Amino acid sequence: MTDPYLSVQARGTTAALARVLDQHFDDVLADWLAAQANVGRGGASGAAELRRQGSEFMSLLRTAVASGASSADAPAFGPLRGFLDGMSRGRAQQGYSPSETATFVFALKGPVFARLSTDSSDTETLAGDVWGATQLLDSLGLYTTEVYQRGREEVIHRQQQDMLELSTPVVMLWDGVLALPMIGTLDSARTQVVMETLLQRIVETGADIAILDITGVPTVDTLTAQHLLKTVTAARLMGAECIISGIRPQIAQTIVHLGVDLGNVTTKASLADAFRLALQRTGRAVVRVGAASAGGGSAGALTSPGGQAPLPPARG
Amino acid sequence: MERIPILGMGKLLLVTIQVDMHDRLAMTLQDDLTSRISATRARGVLLDISSLEIVDSFIGRMISNIAAMARVLDAETVVVGMQPAVAITLVELGLSLPGVRTALNVERGMALLAALTGHADRDEEIADGTAIALSEGGDDRPAG
Amino acid sequence: MTVLRDETMPVRTAADVVLVRQAVRAWAVAQGLGLVDQTKIVTAASELARNTLDYGGGGTVRLEALQEGTRRGLRLTFEDRGPGIPDVALALTDGYTTGNGMGLGLSGSKRLVNEFDLWSEVGKGTRVTVTRWK
Numbered sequence: 014m015t016d017p018y019l020s021v022q023a024r025g026t027t028a029a030l031a032r033v034l035d036q037h038f039d040d041v042l043a044d045w046l047a048a049q050a051n052v053g054r055g056g057a058s059g060a061a062e063l064r065r066q067g068s069e070f071m072s073l074l075r076t077a078v079a080s081g082a083s084s085a086d087a088p089a090f091g092p093l094r095g096f097l098d099g100m101s102r103g104r105a106q107q108g109y110s111p112s113e114t115a116t117f118v119f120a121l122k123g124p125v126f127a128r129l130s131t132d133s134s135d136t137e138t139l140a141g142d143v144w145g146a147t148q149l150l151d152s153l154g155l156y157t158t159e160v161y162q163r164g165r166e167e168v169i170h171r172q173q174q175d176m177l178e179l180s181t182p183v184v185m186l187w188d189g190v191l192a193l194p195m196i197g198t199l200d201s202a203r204t205q206v207v208m209e210t211l212l213q214r215i216v217e218t219g220a221d222i223a224i225l226d227i228t229g230v231p232t233v234d235t236l237t238a239q240h241l242l243k244t245v246t247a248a249r250l251m252g253a254e255c256i257i258s259g260i261r262p263q264i265a266q267t268i269v270h271l272g273v274d275l276g277n278v279t280t281k282a283s284l285a286d287a288f289r290l291a292l293q294r295t296g297r298a299v300v301r302v303g304a305a306s307a308g309g310g311s312a313g314a315l316t317s318p319g320g321q322a323p324l325p326p327a328r329g
Numbered sequence: 330m331e332r333i334p335i336l337g338m339g340k341l342l343l344v345t346i347q348v349d350m351h352d353r354l355a356m357t358l359q360d361d362l363t364s365r366i367s368a369t370r371a372r373g374v375l376l377d378i379s380s381l382e383i384v385d386s387f388i389g390r391m392i393s394n395i396a397a398m399a400r401v402l403d404a405e406t407v408v409v410g411m412q413p414a415v416a417i418t419l420v421e422l423g424l425s426l427p428g429v430r431t432a433l434n435v436e437r438g439m440a441l442l443a444a445l446t447g448h449a450d451r452d453e454e455i456a457d458g459t460a461i462a463l464s465e466g467g468d469d470r471p472a473g
Numbered sequence: 474m475t476v477l478r479d480e481t482m483p484v485r486t487a488a489d490v491v492l493v494r495q496a497v498r499a500w501a502v503a504q505g506l507g508l509v510d511q512t513k514i515v516t517a518a519s520e521l522a523r524n525t526l527d528y529g530g531g532g533t534v535r536l537e538a539l540q541e542g543t544r545r546g547l548r549l550t551f552e553d554r555g556p557g558i559p560d561v562a563l564a565l566t567d568g569y570t571t572g573n574g575m576g577l578g579l580s581g582s583k584r585l586v587n588e589f590d591l592w593s594e595v596g597k598g599t600r601v602t603v604t605r606w607k
Contacts, residue, residue, distance in 0.1 A: 215433065385523070422578075
């Protein structure tokens with residue numbers, strides 16, 4: 014004795030669905046729109062847009078089903094999937110929930126089944142027809158949910174990218190001296206962004222020295238050190254020297270305990286010390302401007318060789 | 330056969346690499362350069378790679394070799410104009426080109442070479458008993 | 474995942490290596506890769522093409538433009554019927570070369586791409602497949 018459930022499944026076709034869409038297009042559309050009235054987003058324009066979308070969806074569905082295809086991933090359903098892509102993304106942006114978007118498709122079942130049962134001659138055929146239509150519409154409804162998911166994932170990804178870029182500002186401290194305050198863990202993705210940003214700024218500003226300040230980096234293990242060294246090497250290839258600053262006492266201990274080798278990069282505890290060193294290396298000194306009587310019209314506190322002979326610069 | 334041109338400017342040799350080099354061209358360049366350094370007793374070589382969009386390990390080795398050969402002939406080499414994307418890729422590739430000096434552009438490169446080779450010339454002047462030049466800011470690198 | 478485009482090029486002369494670089498660059502641009510990603514895949518291609526030529530006795534490279542969902546990528550397969558690599562693990566040893574390394578450039582290339590696959594058998598040949606995604 015055959016299993017009635019299996020035989021229904023086996024006989025599920027979409028031929029009847031094709032017939033219904035063909036013969037009762039306008040009625041089904043009207044009923045369907047009515048069923049979605051409470052899901053709408055706004056007034057007359059909302060209703061008009063819904064009508065347009067509904068009409069297009071049903072036309073595409075009718076064409077696809079008429080071709081004999083019964084599965085949502087068949088090529089004949091390409092245009093329909095494309096339409097659902099666009100509609101789902103649009104709704105996601107407008108703030109619809111994924112269920113609301115899926116309801117767009119599921120709400121079609123009621124009007125369709127009503128017509129199927131009036132048209133059909135016997136219950137067995139009806140069961141097969143309903144099952145065929147159900148399978149198809151369910152998979153189309155789920156498709157809209159997947160598109161929604163992917164859309165959200167793209168937003169998250171884009172925001173992650175933005176966060177990466179925003180959290181690596183490059184600041185020009187003085188002519189030819191850049192500072193890069195690094196916040197958070199230095200993983201390989203971050204390192205790529207840091208390198209690209211830094212090198213771009215070196216080209217733009219012609220900087221000789223870049224200070225990498227790691228005050229905001231919680232731990233420095235062997236991997237982090239490698240990333241730092243990569244950045245230093247890349248800058249060096251562009252003709253700029255790096256100084257690493259912001260080394261907290263605990264970091265200094267970790268570096269020694271792990272045997273991390275920072276090569277011959279100069280390191281300083283504070284950004285201020287690093288800045289002073291950078292000025293020295295670029296041939297500058299900071300001079301304390303005297304009282305009103307002395308010095309006279311001498312310009313600012315920063316002089317370069319060739320100008321007035323400066324006081325000896327502070328060591329270290 | 331095509332060769333990469335080498336320009337002479339005083340005691341400097343300037344090489345601009347603009348083509349996508351294949352291996353034979355790279356070898357010819359190394360030969361030509363060492364001959365020219367020898368012949369002109371050049372003190373500095375400026376290697377302009379600002380047009381190079383790709384530097385793989387072969388080209389990287391070529392650059393290192395040029396710098397090493399030049400040094401043996403008592404000439405300093407400065408590589409200028411590396412593109413950011415190239416620098417990032419080289420670093421990822423694992424090539425840091427140690428022993429190769431770099432500068433951002435030709436102007437900086439020439440200034441660096443002048444500083445590097447100027448001291449050597451000064452030492453010769455002192456030995457001749459001529460005037461001592463004022464020292465500049467920045468590092469004092471020993472000659473040779 | 475779909476392959477949008479697919480082409481095989483010879484790697485038998487030094488001139489071929491230059492052509493391969495140019496082709497990989499063009500395909501990378503077409504797939505929308507950023508400048509740094511382009512540079513990385515072209516450089517990896519240059520390394521691997523040289524290996525195919527110098528150690529593999531010449532071979533081919535297959536370029537495939539890929540699409541997976543919304544992301545696009547470029548896959549390169551270098552193949553030769555050369556002597557093969559006796560110790561693959563050693564060839565892939567990660568290490569920061571000093572630039573004088575006589576290594577096969579495989580570990581370096583691996584760092585330049587997102588996916589890396591190596592097959593080699595002594596006496597049969599070598600096949601390296603690398604993929605860079607946007």
